[in-house]
Amino acid sequence: MKKFFALLIAALVLVTAPVHAEISTVKTADNAADIAGESAEKFYATLPKAKGDYKSRVRPILLEGAMNTETEIFVRALKNPVVYKDLNYLFVAGTYKNYPVVVVRTEQGMANAAASTALAIKKFNPIAVINQGTAGGQDPALKIGDIVIGTKSIPFLAIKTAHSPKGAGADLTNQEIRGTYAYDVASGKFQPYKEYFSDTTLFNIAFKVANTHKNFNAVSGIIASSDAWLNTIDYIYFLHEKYGTTCEEMETAAAAQICQNADIPFIGIRVLSDNVTNNDKYIPESATIVQDFVLLVVENYIHDILKK
Numbered sequence: 001m002k003k004f005f006a007l008l009i010a011a012l013v014l015v016t017a018p019v020h021a022e023i024s025t026v027k028t029a030d031n032a033a034d035i036a037g038e039s040a041e042k043f044y045a046t047l048p049k050a051k052g053d054y055k056s057r058v059r060p061i062l063l064e065g066a067m068n069t070e071t072e073i074f075v076r077a078l079k080n081p082v083v084y085k086d087l088n089y090l091f092v093a094g095t096y097k098n099y100p101v102v103v104v105r106t107e108q109g110m111a112n113a114a115a116s117t118a119l120a121i122k123k124f125n126p127i128a129v130i131n132q133g134t135a136g137g138q139d140p141a142l143k144i145g146d147i148v149i150g151t152k153s154i155p156f157l158a159i160k161t162a163h164s165p166k167g168a169g170a171d172l173t174n175q176e177i178r179g180t181y182a183y184d185v186a187s188g189k190f191q192p193y194k195e196y197f198s199d200t201t202l203f204n205i206a207f208k209v210a211n212t213h214k215n216f217n218a219v220s221g222i223i224a225s226s227d228a229w230l231n232t233i234d235y236i237y238f239l240h241e242k243y244g245t246t247c248e249e250m251e252t253a254a255a256a257q258i259c260q261n262a263d264i265p266f267i268g269i270r271v272l273s274d275n276v277t278n279n280d281k282y283i284p285e286s287a288t289i290v291q292d293f294v295l296l297v298v299e300n301y302i303h304d305i306l307k308k
Contacts, residue, residue, distance in 0.1 A: 028282075037067055047092065054093055061129075064117065067287075070105075073292065075103050079095045082094065089105065089106070097298070099302045110250060128265040129264055134271055135249040135271065135273065138224065138239060143280060144275065146219065147218040155180045182258075182261055196253055196257060198267040223249065228250075236248075237277070271289050
């Protein structure tokens with residue numbers, strides 16, 4: 001009997017150990033991001049609070065990041081920053097290169113990204129939206145610090161699976177993307193979008209920056225969005241092979257969906273903070289790389305397009 005219980009306990013340990021390891025990995029990553037963003041939290045608390053509604057003679061550029069680590073460089077770059085809050089989302093308005101810019105901390109996840117983007121459009125009427133931040137790699141050729149300039153983003157869990165009978169098991173690879181609903185100007189109604197394409201002008205300017213500043217390793221790619229954090233290698237390879245996805249994160253397609261509704265130019269730009277396909281571990285500090293890159297995109301967009 002003692003031998004039976006010893007074997008049973010050993011089996012339970014073997015079964016549960018990988019689950020605990022995955023939970024621990026996610027918690028460790030969240031903790032690392034929180035620690036990396038502590039300086040931003042303290043800095044934001046010192047900024048003056050807005051009195052009244054936002055007013056600007058020209059429409060601002062909206063920069064989005066989900067966390068403190070993904071917004072701090074932006075906010076510190078603003079002149080005369082002022083804090084707005086709505087539904088507990090943080091917006092910081094100021095100027096960059098003598099042009100109005102608003103930074104929004106969207107918070108993590110698709111619902112938060114959509115809600116904060118919609119609020120920002122209503123409050124600030126931006127002329128363009130750039131959603132950026134960190135992402136996990138789905139292309140094994142990429143490494144931490146590499147930048148993905150999104151040709152488009154896809155809501156990769158907005159799927160329809162093939163029918164299978166009870167007891168047949170679950171094969172998530174037998175699927176097609178169904179899409180998320182956004183407004184279509186041509187038809188005048190909401191319809192499902194399987195992909196949200198980046199604005200051509202913003203995309204071209206981003207690549208101009210990449211070609212001019214060789215210290216950044218930037219590639220074009222497809223950004224996969226959902227509320228999932230994938231560590232399942234085979235499923236990641238499936239997505240990469242079926243849809244051509246380059247990286248995954250939790251906000252871009254949701255923000256793009258709202259910009260589609262409002263007919264506002266949009267682009268997603270992401271930096272790899274980890275890549276489980278080649279065992280690269282999560283490094284939240286990589287967020288500074290993409291913010292530096294995006295500020296150059298903003299500068300060129302202002303110079304080439306908005307002040308032309």
